[in-house]
Amino acid sequence: MFWKQSTTGVNTKEVKAILDEKKAKMKLSLKACAHCTLCAESCFLFMGRNKDPKYMPSYKFLNSVGVLYKKKGKVDRLDLGEMRDLIWERCVLCTRCYCPVGIDIPDMIALARRVCRSQGVYPQYERD
Amino acid sequence: MVKAERKPIEEIKDAINGYEKVLVTGCGGCVSVCLVGGQREVNELNAQLNIYLKNENIEKQLDGYTVERQCNDQFLEELEPKIDNYDCLLSMACGAGVQNLAKRFPKIPVFPVVNTVSIGIDKDIGMYEERCRACGHCVLGYTGGICPVTRCSKGLFNGPCGGTNNECCEVSQEIPCAWLDIFNRLKAQDRLDDIKKIYVPMEWHNQTPRTIIQEPYEKRYSV
Numbered sequence: 077m078f079w080k081q082s083t084t085g086v087n088t089k090e091v092k093a094i095l096d097e098k099k100a101k102m103k104l105s106l107k108a109c110a111h112c113t114l115c116a117e118s119c120f121l122f123m124g125r126n127k128d129p130k131y132m133p134s135y136k137f138l139n140s141v142g143v144l145y146k147k148k149g150k151v152d153r154l155d156l157g158e159m160r161d162l163i164w165e166r167c168v169l170c171t172r173c174y175c176p177v178g179i180d181i182p183d184m185i186a187l188a189r190r191v192c193r194s195q196g197v198y199p200q201y202e203r204d
Numbered sequence: 205m206v207k208a209e210r211k212p213i214e215e216i217k218d219a220i221n222g223y224e225k226v227l228v229t230g231c232g233g234c235v236s237v238c239l240v241g242g243q244r245e246v247n248e249l250n251a252q253l254n255i256y257l258k259n260e261n262i263e264k265q266l267d268g269y270t271v272e273r274q275c276n277d278q279f280l281e282e283l284e285p286k287i288d289n290y291d292c293l294l295s296m297a298c299g300a301g302v303q304n305l306a307k308r309f310p311k312i313p314v315f316p317v318v319n320t321v322s323i324g325i326d327k328d329i330g331m332y333e334e335r336c337r338a339c340g341h342c343v344l345g346y347t348g349g350i351c352p353v354t355r356c357s358k359g360l361f362n363g364p365c366g367g368t369n370n371e372c373c374e375v376s377q378e379i380p381c382a383w384l385d386i387f388n389r390l391k392a393q394d395r396l397d398d399i400k401k402i403y404v405p406m407e408w409h410n411q412t413p414r415t416i417i418q419e420p421y422e423k424r425y426s427v
Contacts, residue, residue: 183278186272198242
């Protein structure tokens with residue numbers, strides 16, 4: 077029996093439409109990432125947190141846009157919540173991450189943020 | 205980070221008077237952090253404006269959209285397909301963001317929603333204090349990390365004025381004298397010699413927009 081993910085509370089059509097706008101770039105970026113980890117040291121958050129792999133730009137990009145792409149936009153609120161923590165709390169979008177094969181990681185993170193924003197998922201800065 | 209506060213609702217209402225379709229554009233940068241121009245504040249402003257307009261029987265289409273940062277062209281790209289549907293834009297970004305947005309879409313009027321106030325620190329949730337005026341000539345090295353341009357009402361560079369009164373500024377008994385704080389900090393660090401030197405006053409006049417190019421990039425942008 078197949079398990080069907082509940083996407084209640086997420087306008088998956090809207091998510092898909094946003095992803096489609098950058099489908100080619102997203103697909104190529106995901107395909108091109110060789111998991112070489114060379115982007116890691118260009119991230120000050122990665123360097124400042126004992127090189128925690130969860131702060132690697134590639135990790136952030138693969139676990140946000142990668143998930144959205146893989147699920148073809150059919151994500152649930154939980155997915156988006158997890159994504160929010162990843163792309164806002166572990167990334168300040170300083171746009172300084174460097175990829176030797178030329179993946180525009182900041183653009184990909186910005187795309188994931190855009191998807192989250194479209195569904196009302198964004199950081200709460202007044203949170204304690 | 206840049207700190208800002210929202211303009212009075214009347215001023216915002218006046219700005220969009222005569223425009224039917226309005227896009228309120230939020231910014232996910234500094235103004236989001238200081239709780240004045242992020243996505244939530246866009247929704248709040250729209251709700252508030254809708255109530256005002258309804259009470260006055262005025263019909264307008266008010267939409268909201270938040271981009272990551274309005275001071276970066278890269279993040280304005282996503283607005284491109286939407287812009288033609290609107291008569292004007294309300295920008296919730298700082299002055300730099302508003303100008304960048306207006307430059308990117310020169311055919312459509314852009315109105316600011318917030319007043320950019322300062323470069324400041326987060327004192328508490330929703331409470332911010334000015335710490336820097338971006339004067340372009342940082343003297344914190346010799347003033348013990350206390351900015352005389354921002355903290356001293358007269359922006360003095362060489363010690364307090366005659367108005368210092370019971371450890372406070374003559375402007376208000378609630379404002380501590382910046383120069384007393386500078387003196388005390390330097391004394392504690394045994395660095396009082398730092399303020400014995402006379403420093404020339406800041407040249408505020410004839411300022412033109414400052415563009416900076418970081419040293420490693422000088423070659424890249426040289427003509």
